[in-house]
Amino acid sequence: MSPGGTGPTTLAQLGEFALIAEMVRDLPAADDVLVGPGDDGAVLAVGGSVVVSTDVLVEGVHFRRDWSGPGEIGRKAVAVNVADVEAMGARPQGVVVGFSAPGDTEVRWTLDLATGLRSECATAGVSLLGGDTTRGQQVTLSVTALGTLDGRDPVRRDGARPGDVLAVAGRLGWAAAGLLVLTRGFRSPRAVVDVQRVPDVPYGQGAVAARAGATSMVDVSDGLLADLGHVARASGVTIDVETSLLEIGEPLQTVGSATRVDPLLLVLTGGEDHALVATFPVGRVPAGWTTIGAVDDAGPDGAGVLVDGSPFAGVPGFDHFRPGARR
Amino acid sequence: MSPGGTGPTTLAQLGEFALIAEMVRDLPAADDVLVGPGDDGAVLAVGGSVVVSTDVLVEGVHFRRDWSGPGEIGRKAVAVNVADVEAMGARPQGVVVGFSAPGDTEVRWTLDLATGLRSECATAGVSLLGGDTTRGQQVTLSVTALGTLDGRDPVRRDGARPGDVLAVAGRLGWAAAGLLVLTRGFRSPRAVVDVQRVPDVPYGQGAVAARAGATSMVDVSDGLLADLGHVARASGVTIDVETSLLEIGEPLQTVGSATRVDPLLLVLTGGEDHALVATFPVGRVPAGWTTIGAVDDAGPDGAGVLVDGSPFAGVPGFDHFRPGARR
Known part of the structure; x- marks a missing residue:
């Protein structure tokens, strides 16, 4: 790949396997990654139990290409998912990424997205463990993050106690x-x-x-x-x-x-x-x-x-299938 | 939800949270699932290291609604991913599922898909650990499967030796x-x-x-x-x-x-x-x-x-971004 050179411009021209090779080139190797990308699965050493969480980000729903650059979209996809692992009290260790996009998506755009994924992985201290790429009508990123509790109990949402x-x-x-x-x-x-x-x-x-x-x-x-x-x-x-x-x-x-x-x-x-x-x-x-x-x-x-001691009269949340509805 | 009754017909009518509640209703509880769906992440007890693999299935690329029923699509999404965990020599334990679909998707169809996911999880002996649902133009399923090596080394693709x-x-x-x-x-x-x-x-x-x-x-x-x-x-x-x-x-x-x-x-x-x-x-x-x-x-x-001792002259594979190309 030579940016500005004469390489393939769209994903359909580049092809799936060359895309993957570019996306995972020279990944840093962490000690807890026993097998990284390239095999059927990745293998992560964990301390007895593993926290796993998954999020799907869809173009037009979770991001817009005219509002966010590809690097930002990649970073966001990692960040929102690793946050879920943090919220269980775990130490995030790795992510796998599913990526679908139309064949006429620009290679440059896609590699910038991959750079964003990798950049946020570095910021979060996690390894990019692998993924899957495929065609789709919309750019869709599905990220699954894994982390270890290091022997601690998970911090759930049902443990709040009066007086806390x-x-x-x-x-x-x-x-x-x-x-x-x-x-x-x-x-x-x-x-x-x-x-x-x-x-x-x-x-x-x-x-x-x-x-x-x-x-x-x-x-x-x-x-x-x-x-x-x-x-x-x-x-x-x-x-x-x-x-x-x-x-x-x-x-x-x-x-x-x-x-x-x-x-x-x-x-x-x-x-x-x-x-x-x-x-x-x-x-x-x-x-x-x-x-x-x-x-x-x-x-x-x-x-x-x-x-402040009273029920809140406003509108507290968002429903993905009913963007106008509130719960 | 009363099939044939007067409940909501489309996902836009049902809403994200009611959909999730239906999809995970009465999930069986396995001993190795320390925290199941409903929190930020799931927690899975594993024997020291965990195998993880992810696959994305997109309507029109990996399945067609006129060729496969929703139950079959759900089953396939689990099967193809758990197969990757098997291929590392691991014992599959759980999956997380990302699901996106248009708002006018029928609730009935979606719940049948969820039934297929759960049915194949039962067949494969894995737990449905959690997931994420969102809107999208196409039905897209991203499944991430996890498994344990039970203390064994992973079986990679680089270990074949002459004489094997x-x-x-x-x-x-x-x-x-x-x-x-x-x-x-x-x-x-x-x-x-x-x-x-x-x-x-x-x-x-x-x-x-x-x-x-x-x-x-x-x-x-x-x-x-x-x-x-x-x-x-x-x-x-x-x-x-x-x-x-x-x-x-x-x-x-x-x-x-x-x-x-x-x-x-x-x-x-x-x-x-x-x-x-x-x-x-x-x-x-x-x-x-x-x-x-x-x-x-x-x-x-x-x-x-x-x-049979000779190079094969045919066409060995499929490239997702170049369906006409062969490698």
Whole structure:
């Protein structure tokens, strides 16, 4: 492959096997990768049990080629999935990637996407273990991430207990703010647009939380209140978010002023940031985490989420098959 | 969900979360599944190292809704991927599934697909660990399978040694024969059409081969000669297939007569059967496996595959981005 040279331009010209060879060229070798790409499967050394999570990203649903470059799309695909492994309290180790695209997709674009995948793998400290490439009408990326618990118990979503403290690592509302400005045709503030394109996952904090004794944890993919709703119902508790403890970053205030959308709404309901939220026994919130609320007994209306002690009247999440519907 | 009742008919009406709830209802619980669907990730107990493999199946490329029912498509998606884990010599344990489909896809069709996924998981002895569902223009299934080596070394494709015996478990050429008759508008012989729709993977034989001392192994997805080519080149050997040892099943002869295609060509080059082929030291071929050739030193033209001692003149494989091209 010689960029700018006379090599094949489209995937149909390059072919599947040459594409794969380019995508995995000179992959770094980690000690825990016993077999890497090129065989029927990859083999990963793990400490007794393995955490696995999968996500599918579809063009036009999870990304748009006019909003994000291929490198950003590749990075996002890895980031959102590794965040799920972090949210189980595991140490992420590797990913496998399924890639489908039309035959007239440009090779250059595809290799830039592969570079993004590999770049985010390096940032997250995981190995690209293998994958599958095939034709499809839309660019679709399916990433499966694996990690080890290093002998610890997984941090599930059903372990929050009354008296626990609620804390967050990472940003909230930034990706939604970025989406808001992009949908209105703007490209700034750059900081929130960047986070919409590639979430700023707090890598390593999942295991930090687990070691600190987190009783429950999730990553924020659908929105803080929506995802905490899963935790509250699974744990049979009330989770009360205290808005005075939520950081509303300066770019969120800028977006709020420009769009007349309350930035607090972005923080409470915006998805795709892939921050980690966890509950901890009092006094166990580790460095790098910010307390934003508390866990109480389920109220008379059952388990659920409160905002400053009251039910939230807004719209907490997103349904992929009913983009207009809210749950 | 009441089939035939007044429930939602399309995925857009049902919604993502109700769909997931239906798809994972009453999943059987295996002892090695520490956390199943519903959290950020699943957790699987493994014996020190885990084999992982991923495959993407796209409507119109890997299956057609007019040729295969939803249950068959679901079963095939699991089977082809678990076959890769078998081919590493591992014991398959679980799968995660990414599913995308248009919003106007029928709920009934989708739940039948989920039933097929679960049915083949049961046949293969693996657990459905989790997944992700989203909208997309085409029905796309991405399956990632995991398995444990139970402390054994993986059986790679680079370990074949001169003097080894080549053997197969499972069928060859049947899926290609099924595709041939389907493309010509026929639905019989039923036996080969069935195998095209759902490959008959020799579950359990991967670990059997590993315990017997297999030196290399792959599953036949692209065609026997194409896949053995990978083994020969990775191992630096010549693999000689002896056609008199290949079983040409009765339905293949029927298809051959009807279509004037040499059934031996189907056996040598037909993909999608997901039989296992492995090399063993002499005398170590286990029960359930059939010897079909031998491994020699690389010849003057380098490593490669011979048929009855001579280079094969035909067309050995399939390239997803260049369906007309052959390698």
